Amino acid sequence: MAEPVPARALEPVRLYGRIARMWIRASLAYPVSFWTMTIGAFFTTALDFVGVWILFGTIDGLGGFGLQEVALLYGASGIGIGVADLLIGSVEQVGQHVRTGSLDVMLVRPVPLLVQVCADRFQLRRLGRIAQASAVLAYGFGAVDWSPARLLVAIGMVLTASVVFFCLFVTFASVQFWTADSSEFANAFTYGGNVLTQYPLTVFPGELVKMLTFVLPVAFVNWYPCLYLLGRDDPFGLPAWLQVAGPLPALLLCGVAALVWRAGVRHYESTGS
Amino acid sequence: MSIIEARDLERTFAVRRRAGRLRRERSTVHAVRDLSFSIEAGEMVGYIGPNGAGKSTTIKMLTGILVPTAGHLRVAGLDPSARRTELARRIGVVFGQRTTLWWDLPLRDSFELLQRIYRVPPATYRRNLDRYVELLALGDLLDTPVRQLSLGQRMRGDITAALLHDPDILYLDEPTIGLDVVSKGRLREFLRALNDERGTTLLLTTHDLQDIEALCSRVMVVDHGTLVFDGPLAGLRSGGGARRTLVVDLVDEAPPIDVPGASTDRVEGPRQWLSFPADASAAPVVAAVAAAYDVADLSLQEPAIEDVIRELYAGG
Structure with missing residues (x-):
């Protein structure tokens, strides 16, 4: 039975949607719990930015950036990790699936393993974080002198940020195929990367910034595109083309994530539980 | 195929x-x-x-x-x-x-x-x-x-x-x-x-x-x-020669039960353990015991897979 290629390529997405929708329905079975969790998530993260705002009550700039500009950085990174967390945050659970043996159950279903692991326990309440980050980003956009090119870069920035965090989640979760549980180790890179990019990188030493550019490329999540949006020269004297190069490291990371995930699954298949 | x-x-x-x-x-x-x-x-x-x-x-x-x-x-x-x-x-x-x-x-x-x-x-x-x-x-x-x-x-x-x-x-x-x-x-x-x-x-x-x-x-x-x-x-x-066990609870203590087709392995007060080949029916053994003795209770134990396999090794 030859299926048209686009239909086959979309099949995993369709299945992801199915599984996710079922979890949403399951969580809506307890509406009070759902809404308190969602609103709770919104306020916890909202308070997070209030901290930055209070800081600006006593200082005028952070690493040479004003409050609205910091909001721009904060919002972009927050949306990125928020979207990644919403869509595939459950991949963190892979170690638990290995330990409890539920991975075996997933392996005998005709759905790609990554789709099943990511869609498992899909939590719509993670929208709370995205809502908060969007509000902060909207405020930050006030600092941008808009042009068509900048609009394009802004859209690209949000997409790149999501893809980069997406890949970091998958890559570091895959480590659990070998270690069974190292979600804290993974958090250091995913949520750690998010925390680092909430501030202008000018507050950090240049070596760290180079590392965040070429090794763990979270600087492309918001720092470089924001420099472009704000029309600034690179404070570390790095080339200007880096500011619009975001999609490139994002694609590279996709390759790395796919390889590491595959190697992890292969390792599991060859050791069992 | x-x-x-x-x-x-x-x-x-x-x-x-x-x-x-x-x-x-x-x-x-x-x-x-x-x-x-x-x-x-x-x-x-x-x-x-x-x-x-x-x-x-x-x-x-x-x-x-x-x-x-x-x-x-x-x-x-x-x-x-x-x-x-x-x-x-x-x-x-x-x-x-x-x-x-x-x-x-x-x-x-x-x-x-x-x-x-x-x-x-x-x-x-x-x-x-x-x-x-x-x-x-x-x-x-x-x-x-x-x-x-x-x-x-x-x-x-x-x-x-x-x-x-x-x-x-x-x-x-x-x-x-x-x-x-x-x-x-x-x-x-x-x-x-x-x-x-x-x-x-x-x-x-x-x-x-x-x-x-x-x-x-x-x-x-x-x-x-x-x-x-x-x-x-x-x-x-x-092929394995494994045996099933019939646990018999008598009303009173008695000397080891003697019925055809089974042997008594153990006696403990009124309780006795009889064994017979696993491929034989339990019915005649149960009937013989019930006919000759005052039985309070009976239970049948199948040979454990592990025993069957152990026997299988010993026999093969």
Whole structure:
């Protein structure tokens, strides 16, 4: 039975949607719990930015950036990790699936393993974080002198940020195929990367910034595109083309994530539980 | 052509062991070696062996979860580990100790999701669901979350889930573990009917010889990763020389019971242990004991699989 290629390529997405929708329905079975969790998530993260705002009550700039500009950085990174967390945050659970043996159950279903692991326990309440980050980003956009090119870069920035965090989640979760549980180790890179990019990188030493550019490329999540949006020269004297190069490291990371995930699954298949 | 074909199947695991303060030694353990068998479509085969004999490893290789270290394996014409997702549509798997259902969801939702995942045509889905829900008496439970189901109920749910897509092969790993006698009986009846009507090939692992007795015309016994027996159950019993035990509680203490066809192994107050060959009927022994003595209670103990296999080794 030859299926048209686009239909086959979309099949995993369709299945992801199915599984996710079922979890949403399951969580809506307890509406009070759902809404308190969602609103709770919104306020916890909202308070997070209030901290930055209070800081600006006593200082005028952070690493040479004003409050609205910091909001721009904060919002972009927050949306990125928020979207990644919403869509595939459950991949963190892979170690638990290995330990409890539920991975075996997933392996005998005709759905790609990554789709099943990511869609498992899909939590719509993670929208709370995205809502908060969007509000902060909207405020930050006030600092941008808009042009068509900048609009394009802004859209690209949000997409790149999501893809980069997406890949970091998958890559570091895959480590659990070998270690069974190292979600804290993974958090250091995913949520750690998010925390680092909430501030202008000018507050950090240049070596760290180079590392965040070429090794763990979270600087492309918001720092470089924001420099472009704000029309600034690179404070570390790095080339200007880096500011619009975001999609490139994002694609590279996709390759790395796919390889590491595959190697992890292969390792599991060859050791069992 | 056989639906399952295994030739010289081998699976090793690397085991790391502590040897000294920091040093670790690596050694290789054979979970399965030189395993060869073939199963025809429509067969019901019992796969038994002591714990750690290689049963689960074999099932995992047959389903594509584990990659064999060496050897040739075809299930429904496919190489399981290389074409795992394709094979998944042709097989159903029931793990006795863990559920394939979603813990927090009502049974109905789990089934609906599986319909989408396996892309079961709606008409087929309706027909299968109605049929299995009726046969397995799940009607009142469809809206109950899986976590609230009893073990027996959950097992019935799991079996329905494994059959919605009309698999050619059904693997059952300890399907009757923890079930009461009535549930066990119903489940066996259901599986026999499934095989009769749909011709589904069944491979089940179990510790309960009665499962095999009720269902399987053929038994494969695995020990230390290799097949030590492959044939009809009767052959296993008579060839092995295993014995069943009749525990008799007399009203009063008495000298060792003496009836034809059985020997008394142990006496402890009014309780006595009689043993007789496992392939003989218990009825004449029970009748003889009841006729000659004042019996308060009786119970029959089947030989444990481990004993049968031990006997098998001693006899072979």
